[in-house]
Amino acid sequence: MNIKQYLDSTYLKTALQANLSEIENTKVVENFIHEAISEEFKLVMIRPDKVQLAKKMIEKANSKVLIGTVIDFPEGNSSLDKKLEEAQEAINNHADELDYVINYEAFKRGETTLIKQEIIACTQLGLSHKKAVKFIIEVAALTNHQIIQVSALIKNTIIANFKEENFVHIFVKSSTGFYKTEDNLPNGATIPTIILMLENSNPLPVKAAGGVRTLEEALAMIRLGVKRIGTSAAKTIADGNVSTGNY
Numbered sequence: 001m002n003i004k005q006y007l008d009s010t011y012l013k014t015a016l017q018a019n020l021s022e023i024e025n026t027k028v029v030e031n032f033i034h035e036a037i038s039e040e041f042k043l044v045m046i047r048p049d050k051v052q053l054a055k056k057m058i059e060k061a062n063s064k065v066l067i068g069t070v071i072d073f074p075e076g077n078s079s080l081d082k083k084l085e086e087a088q089e090a091i092n093n094h095a096d097e098l099d100y101v102i103n104y105e106a107f108k109r110g111e112t113t114l115i116k117q118e119i120i121a122c123t124q125l126g127l128s129h130k131k132a133v134k135f136i137i138e139v140a141a142l143t144n145h146q147i148i149q150v151s152a153l154i155k156n157t158i159i160a161n162f163k164e165e166n167f168v169h170i171f172v173k174s175s176t177g178f179y180k181t182e183d184n185l186p187n188g189a190t191i192p193t194i195i196l197m198l199e200n201s202n203p204l205p206v207k208a209a210g211g212v213r214t215l216e217e218a219l220a221m222i223r224l225g226v227k228r229i230g231t232s233a234a235k236t237i238a239d240g241n242v243s244t245g246n247y
Contacts, residue, residue, distance in 0.1 A: 004040055006226075008230045037063045041065060042065070042228065043066040048095075055067060055094045068096065069095045076105075091129045096131060097131060102115060133170050151172055164203075177209060207226065207228040
């Protein structure tokens, strides 16, 4: 197994969040992209405004690293039109994968029709441009029952509206890594939440994002059936060391 082909090397902080200037933060992004290229990770996951930069660097290096970006991040509460507009811009800028944050608060209010509309429209847009699509459900904001419900909702909506050959390109993803929890509880993937997602989203693949800090944890996720892992410490994990980061 090549662990690097499971890793989405991720940097999603704005300059303000990183307490850096825009120039300094762009340099951090460049370093992440350089590292993803040199380490041959599956993908580099960055903010939409950095997709063009990544495309330029990856093409120059003649690399196969994919470019992923986040849509309606991190709250997921924009209108569907806004989601699609942001996704189309990312597609125009040559992103390979689109990670949409679903409107999980609307889901918690019982607005399942709205969530279905998001899933169908966002998937159609991605697949029509041959892009992989992931739906971030934000497990830390949900109860176990809600994780089961929303994973099944995504699965059933996809099965009802898309061909089986496309399922491999449509993921259910655990977390943004930006959700603020109480009492320092995990805000990313955990073994129990990933098991719930796997059991209820199959045959759609699952991406475990946030909370995976060691090679052993990554391998445990993969053994469960996870197909991708989002982490800001991809090289640390691949090297067999322990990350001290929170994503």
